[in-house]
Amino acid sequence: MYQIITDACCDLPAKALDQLGVAYIPMTIELDGKDYVDDLGQTFDYQWFLENLKENKQPTTSQINVGQYMMAFKPYVAKRMPLLYLAFSSGLSGSYNSAMQAIALIKEEVPDAEIYCVDTKAASLGQGMLVVQAATLQKEGQSIQEVIQWVETAKNHLRSWVTVDDLNHLERGGRISKTAATIGGLLNIKPIIHMDAEGKLQNVGKARGRKKALQTLLNETERNLDQTILNQFYLSHSGDEASVTEVVNQLQQRYPNTPITRYPLGPTIASHTGYGCIALFSMGSQER
Incomplete structure (x- = not known):
């Protein structure tokens, strides 16, 4: 048994990820001086957000930091459950590098922690389609290494x-x-x-x-x-x-x-x- 995790940049609804058994890490958006959580539709008012975009407002986003990754990964490490994180493209964000730093810090404390991180080199539903198929392969009984191999190959196509x-x-x-x-x-x-x-x-x-x-x-x-x-x-x-x-x-x-x-x-x-x-x-x- 292993856990697949992704982040909010996959653009899959939270309900869909829940049905797949995939966990996710939210992102943060700042607009008009206020911070909002991109929680994949659970509480975020998307229609309100679209209206702001139509008015040419310019929201800003923050990458996921090392601390957030450690908080997301540690519960699975504590349960000795292998973890596969499918990350938002490193070409668009520093989040992937933060994830790698978090993994290194965790392994200093727990050297045998099984945490794998794949840079999907993708965003939005490009990342999302890789996540969906990875979860599907997991449900079909494929090992974490087999799923990693599929994602690493498929992402290039x-x-x-x-x-x-x-x-x-x-x-x-x-x-x-x-x-x-x-x-x-x-x-x-x-x-x-x-x-x-x-x-x-x-x-x-x-x-x-x-x-x-x-x-x-x-x-x-x-x-x-x-x-x-x-x-x-x-x-x-x-x-x-x-x-x-x-x-x-x-x-x-x-x-x-x-x-x-x-x-x-x-x-x-x-x-x-x-x-x-x-x-x-x-x-x-x-x-x-």
């Missing part, structure tokens, strides 16, 4: 294609220049973003208008798609239900036998993308 509707939000977050945001807004340019092998977001293209941007996401997802690794699509979004419906309908037409899992983009991730982000996740035949 994970495709994350993203577009946002608000260039100004990316500019305030330091992702693009103010000049690029201004010109892009005037020309109705929408960026095409994907996550590279290091788990970092890269602006790799642009489309004129929202409709063409969504079509690009679908086309890039279809390119080198490998449904033998995991025959599922995951879709996350921060508002704009009409665009979400359009993407879902097109996926269903192209791949009627492939399940589509969709959830709102969690507030921690959405703090950096703004209102109207669409992110589509799948597996590709080539490593990213």
